[in-house]
Amino acid sequence: MPSPLKFCDSSDSYEDSKYVIFGVPxxxxxxxxxxEKFAPNEIRKASYNMESYAVYRGIDLKxxxxxxxxxxxxxxxSDEMIEEVYSIVDRIVSDRKFPIMMGGEHSVSNxxxxxxxxxxxxxxxxxxYRDSYLGDRNSHACVARRAAEVVGKENVVSIGPRSISKEExxxxxxxxxxxxxxxxxxxxxxxxxKGFCNSPVYxxxxxxxxxxxxxxxxxxxxxxxxxxxxxxxxxxxxxGNLVGLDVNEITPTFDNGNTSMLAARIIQxxxxxxxxxxx
Numbered sequence: 001m002p003s004p005l006k007f008c009d010s011s012d013s014y015e016d017s018k019y020v021i022f023g024v025p026x027x028x029x030x031x032x033x034x035x036e037k038f039a040p041n042e043i044r045k046a047s048y049n050m051e052s053y054a055v056y057r058g059i060d061l062k063x064x065x066x067x068x069x070x071x072x073x074x075x076x077x078s079d080e081m082i083e084e085v086y087s088i089v090d091r092i093v094s095d096r097k098f099p100i101m102m103g104g105e106h107s108v109s110n111x112x113x114x115x116x117x118x119x120x121x122x123x124x125x126x127x128x129y130r131d132s133y134l135g136d137r138n139s140h141a142c143v144a145r146r147a148a149e150v151v152g153k154e155n156v157v158s159i160g161p162r163s164i165s166k167e168e169x170x171x172x173x174x175x176x177x178x179x180x181x182x183x184x185x186x187x188x189x190x191x192x193x194k195g196f197c198n199s200p201v202y203x204x205x206x207x208x209x210x211x212x213x214x215x216x217x218x219x220x221x222x223x224x225x226x227x228x229x230x231x232x233x234x235x236x237x238x239x240g241n242l243v244g245l246d247v248n249e250i251t252p253t254f255d256n257g258n259t260s261m262l263a264a265r266i267i268q269x270x271x272x273x274x275x276x277x278x279x
Contacts, residue, residue: 007267008047009061010068017067019271020092024104025074026081029139033219035253039260040071040102042252047264054272056232061268064275078107078138085111089244098274100267103248105219106140109204113147116244118200120147121193121234122158123209125222129173130165140219140249143204148174157196159189159234160209160226179209179226186233193237200243203234205266207249207259215262217255231266240277245270 007021014020023040030036052061072088075081085101089112092099101112106128113120122128128144131137138146148156156174159182164173177189208218211225235242247263 005041005044006068007044007066007264008050009052009064010066011062012065012067014067014069016065017097018065019067019098019100019274021066021068021100021102021267022088023071023102024081024085024108025071026078026104026108027219028076029078029107029136030105030219031139031141033251033254035251036103036105036219036249037074038252039104039250039263042255042260043102043247043250043263043267044068046257046260047267049261050264050268054268056269057272057276059272059275061271064271066271078136081108082111082114082138086115089115093243099244100270101246102263103246103250106143106204106206106248107138108248109143109246110138110146112244112246113202113204114150116200116202117151118202118243119155119196120151120157120202120204122156122204122206123160123226123230124158124206125160125163125179125208125220125225126206127158127161127164127168127173127176128206129168129171131171144174157192159230162224163222179224182226182230183224186230190233190237193234197238197241199241201238201241202244203242203246203270205245205247207247207263210262215250215259217251217253217259219249219251228262228266231269235270235273242270242274
């Protein structure tokens with residue numbers, strides 16, 4: 001788990017921290033582009049090009065209490081990886097700290113959701129509601145389905161889908177707002193989130209939810225995606241109820257550096273938001 005690379009501004013000890021970052025180098029269920037297991041360290045590298053002062057909310061991240069515990073062991077079986085993630089998130093949450101997980105592909109989310117059991121917001125180009133994919137019920141294409149089984153279908157929402165299989169439509173996936181709707185008018189989404197985020201919420205960001213113009217280095221890119229500024233709207237509606245974050249599906253081998261940089265910046269923005277909301 002120890003890594004010579006640390007997320008910038010993660011200068012606190014575990015005991016003194018409020019936010020605990022860890023990486024999950026896993027990409028065993030990918031179905032198109034592989035290489036997501038290299039993302040955690042690429043995000044760390046990108047973070048060193050960021051200023052420590054988060055100007056949007058006026059927060060100095062050097063004083064925010066961030067700890068980077070490094071990466072978990074590299075697993076090849078999804079069930080073993082999910083149990084390890086569960087164990088780590090259990091420790092972090094039990095110690096009243098905020099978990100920030102850097103994937104890895106989207107299946108990494110299942111372990112955290114299984115432990116936190118709050119409502120779940122996905123940013124994603126897909127609904128990920130297949131019961132199984134390529135014979136694997138823990139596939140990256142099944143994440144929302146597994147989440148719904150843990151927290152209830154009514155407690156899961158996806159923002160940004162624009163690629164949905166007939167199988168998923170027939171099964172009636174969880175609530176979703178397509179990127180087409182959100183890009184045209186965010187009014188209905190924001191009204192929904194204000195009611196949805198009235199209790200603990202876990203945010204899972206699959207970077208293919210963003211348009212490839214902003215995030216080209218992902219496993220399954222889809223045109224007509226979201227503008228990353230949607231994150232600010234989501235944060236403003238959580239009402240301080242955000243209890244965990246993961247960033248996933250970043251494929252550095254297909255990136256020009258922008259995707260890892262966006263992930264690092266999003267982590268900063270979430271921390272700065274929580275610092276403001278908790279005052």
